Amino acid sequence: MPRLGRGRFAPRNNLASCGVIAPVRKLVGTLGVLLFVALGVVGGLRVWNMAGSTYDAMTFPAHVAAGLAPRLQGSDAYRITLDYLQQASAEAEPGTTVAPSLTSIWAVTADQAAALDGCIPTGKGGGIVWVTKGRGGYLNLATHAWSTPSGSEVCSAPGGSGTIVIDDTTGAILGVYPNSGPHPSPRVTLAPATASPALPGSSSPRPSPSGSSPSGSSSASPVTSASPGPSASGG
Numbered sequence: 001m002p003r004l005g006r007g008r009f010a011p012r013n014n015l016a017s018c019g020v021i022a023p024v025r026k027l028v029g030t031l032g033v034l035l036f037v038a039l040g041v042v043g044g045l046r047v048w049n050m051a052g053s054t055y056d057a058m059t060f061p062a063h064v065a066a067g068l069a070p071r072l073q074g075s076d077a078y079r080i081t082l083d084y085l086q087q088a089s090a091e092a093e094p095g096t097t098v099a100p101s102l103t104s105i106w107a108v109t110a111d112q113a114a115a116l117d118g119c120i121p122t123g124k125g126g127g128i129v130w131v132t133k134g135r136g137g138y139l140n141l142a143t144h145a146w147s148t149p150s151g152s153e154v155c156s157a158p159g160g161s162g163t164i165v166i167d168d169t170t171g172a173i174l175g176v177y178p179n180s181g182p183h184p185s186p187r188v189t190l191a192p193a194t195a196s197p198a199l200p201g202s203s204s205p206r207p208s209p210s211g212s213s214p215s216g217s218s219s220a221s222p223v224t225s226a227s228p229g230p231s232a233s234g235g
Contacts, residue, residue, distance in 0.1 A: 062105040070107045070168045077130035085136040100136035110209040117163040118184030119155035119177040127209040128168035138162030138178035146175030
């Protein structure tokens with residue numbers, strides 16, 4: 001009886017002969033293309049977010065002056081500023097304001113704050129304050145510790161952008177400075193801020209720039225770290 005060779009039954013177990021290899025390769029290639037596209041989309045979204053298109057209270061980058069440990073966080077300063085701008089928008093004439101938005105957030109000492117806007121008074125001590133800049137209906141609605149509605153015309157007249165100073169100890173607004181025209185030049189020089197990966201929720205209390213005692217606590221999450229911005233002396 002003749003012996004049967006192994007090759008007679010080999011095609012039944014040969015994947016190439018069964019037509020399996022080609023579809024598998026095609027599937028793997030398709031999955032590779034889809035993965036490449038997905039990574040491209042994710043990368044594009046990250047770049048878009050970094051450009052500030054989707055920043056909110058929890059992700060807006062804050063700059064902290066070297067050596068400071070604020071009690072509040074950048075997200076607190078963000079919310080306080082937007083709350084004020086929304087209130088100001090309600091008080092303004094319809095059609096005269098733009099949607100509120102922030103352009104920068106800084107934590108500095110009260111003495112250093114004057115480097116960020118020439119309208120901020122000097123000689124306010126070593127307490128920590130938050131200085132926010134943005135766009136919207138900036139109106140000096142009330143008398144604050146550092147500003148009044150009847151102050152200098154270039155520092156108090158309504159404008160479409162401006163600066164707000166917030167007390168880190170209490171969260172109270174110390175001053176509002178609409179940008180209605182050329183401001184006085186800053187009289188203080190501030191070195192670039194250091195990046196902070198996560199602002200602490202609490203720290204040793206410092207004197208309040210407004211002279212009031214600490215109250216309350218912040219529960220906001222840390223803000224995303226940011227690379228140091230340009231020197232504050234440059235506006």
